[in-house]
Amino acid sequence: MRKKEDFYESAQKLFQPTFGNRPMQYIGRDGVIEQFMAGLKEPVGSRNRCTLFLGQRGMGKTALLLELNDRAQKEGYVVARVTAHEGMPKAIIEQLQLNGSKYFDDEKKKLSGVTAGALGFSFGLTFSEAAERQYGFRSKMSLLCDKLAEKGKGALILIDEVRTSTAMREVAAAYQELIGDRKDIAIAMAGLPYSISNLLNDSVLTFLNRAVKVELGPLSTNLIRAYYERAFKSIKIKVSDDILDRAALSTRGFPYLMQLIGYYMIQYTPKDGVVTDEIMDKAKKAALADMDDNVFKPILNSLSDNDKVFLKALAHCGEPATTSRLQSKLGRKGPAIQPYRKRLIEAGVIESPRRGELVFAVPYLSEYLQNMD
Numbered sequence: 582m583r584k585k586e587d588f589y590e591s592a593q594k595l596f597q598p599t600f601g602n603r604p605m606q607y608i609g610r611d612g613v614i615e616q617f618m619a620g621l622k623e624p625v626g627s628r629n630r631c632t633l634f635l636g637q638r639g640m641g642k643t644a645l646l647l648e649l650n651d652r653a654q655k656e657g658y659v660v661a662r663v664t665a666h667e668g669m670p671k672a673i674i675e676q677l678q679l680n681g682s683k684y685f686d687d688e689k690k691k692l693s694g695v696t697a698g699a700l701g702f703s704f705g706l707t708f709s710e711a712a713e714r715q716y717g718f719r720s721k722m723s724l725l726c727d728k729l730a731e732k733g734k735g736a737l738i739l740i741d742e743v744r745t746s747t748a749m750r751e752v753a754a755a756y757q758e759l760i761g762d763r764k765d766i767a768i769a770m771a772g773l774p775y776s777i778s779n780l781l782n783d784s785v786l787t788f789l790n791r792a793v794k795v796e797l798g799p800l801s802t803n804l805i806r807a808y809y810e811r812a813f814k815s816i817k818i819k820v821s822d823d824i825l826d827r828a829a830l831s832t833r834g835f836p837y838l839m840q841l842i843g844y845y846m847i848q849y850t851p852k853d854g855v856v857t858d859e860i861m862d863k864a865k866k867a868a869l870a871d872m873d874d875n876v877f878k879p880i881l882n883s884l885s886d887n888d889k890v891f892l893k894a895l896a897h898c899g900e901p902a903t904t905s906r907l908q909s910k911l912g913r914k915g916p917a918i919q920p921y922r923k924r925l926i927e928a929g930v931i932e933s934p935r936r937g938e939l940v941f942a943v944p945y946l947s948e949y950l951q952n953m954d
């Protein structure tokens with residue numbers, strides 16, 4: 582019989598409901614990944630080599646960038662993965678040097694004596710003192726791209742939590758210049774729909790308008806169900822087909838929620854035990870409580886009071902809500918609705934599946950709003 586610690590150790594790895602981690606098993610999004618990976622094989626500067634992934638909190642932006650990181654490495658790319666903070670340009674350079682250095686190990690050995698390195702470099706990917714001092718981000722990137730190309734490598738920049746900033750402008754401008762010089766470089770960015778819409782108004786970043794924009798939607802619940810089945814089996818927890826269906830459907834394809842529900846199902850089920858309906862109910866309740874704190878509250882905090890009034894009215898309309906029904910709930914006439922509708926669609930909080938109809942884009946947000954008052 583397995584020791585208790587072993588059980589919890591392996592169980593813990595299966596579901597990790599935190600943000601920014603690498604899931605034990607990456608589920609779905611094959612099309613999105615393939616499209617970006619195919620872009621890396623296209624000529625330098627082609628549109629697919631500059632992609633912007635948009636998604637709500639917990640929709641799996643960071644996890645996707647981590648997945649692209651691994652796949653691109655296998656395809657011969659040296660990857661710099663950063664968040665869009667002020668020190669980003671420097672961090673990109675450092676990451677490329679760090680992650681690319683293993684391809685230059687032989688040079689390090691050869692140059693252990695004092696020998697002149699390639700132009701701008703002292704050895705491997707380490708800049709000469711003069712280059713380090715004199716060159717800015719763009720020139721350093723250019724040198725690094727050339728050096729990596731000698732080993733048949735390209736450079737991929739992954740930027741998480743994209744937003745308007747001086748650093749972002751610098752990187753965007755450099756990217757354009759580098760592809761102008763035919764350097765083998767590609768860029769994938771991820772961010773909340775709202776931050777991106779502000780960012781796209783920034784004239785310096787018009788190149789982002791040309792980036793391929795990919796909205797990250799829910800995962801397939803069939804794939805989630807299959808993962809749940811395998812995961813529970815691997816730790817000998819028994820789950821009926823009905824409960825597997827319930828668990829998968831309860832996630833509504835939302836990656837963070839799929840981690841939470843799986844996690845709590847294990848937490849509430851004894852070792853070698855059976856998941857009952859009661860355990861499933863309890864797990865779902867606990868998962869949704871975490872969603873309140875980590876998804877719904879942050880989304881609502883970023884909105885105005887009037888946006889919230891609009892959303893509450895929408896929640897009480899039932900889905901899909903027609904514009905006319907929403908108007909009567911709000912007690913307002915016509916055009917007043919339009920600015921909220923537009924902004925909240927841009928913010929990725931609601932969407933319009935058909936003309937004149939609105940639904941929530943974030944699972945369970947409607948229920949959360951209904952229960953608020």
Ligand SMILES: Nc1ncnc2c1ncn2[C@@H]1O[C@H](COP(=O)(O)OP(=O)(O)OP(=O)(O)O)[C@@H](O)[C@H]1O
Pocket residue numbers: 597598599600601602603604606607608609610636637638639640641642643644645773800836837838840
């Ligand atoms: N395709 C996937 N398969 C399995 N798990 C996933 C997948 N995508 C995301 N997850 C998991 O869901 C959780 C949330 O994902 P992630 O942190 O990537 O969200 P995010 O969109 O970056 O959120 P935020 O906007 O708050 O940064 C993490 O635990 C992550 O491991």
Ligand SMILES: [Mg+2]
Pocket residue numbers: 600601642643644741
């Ligand atoms: Mg993230």
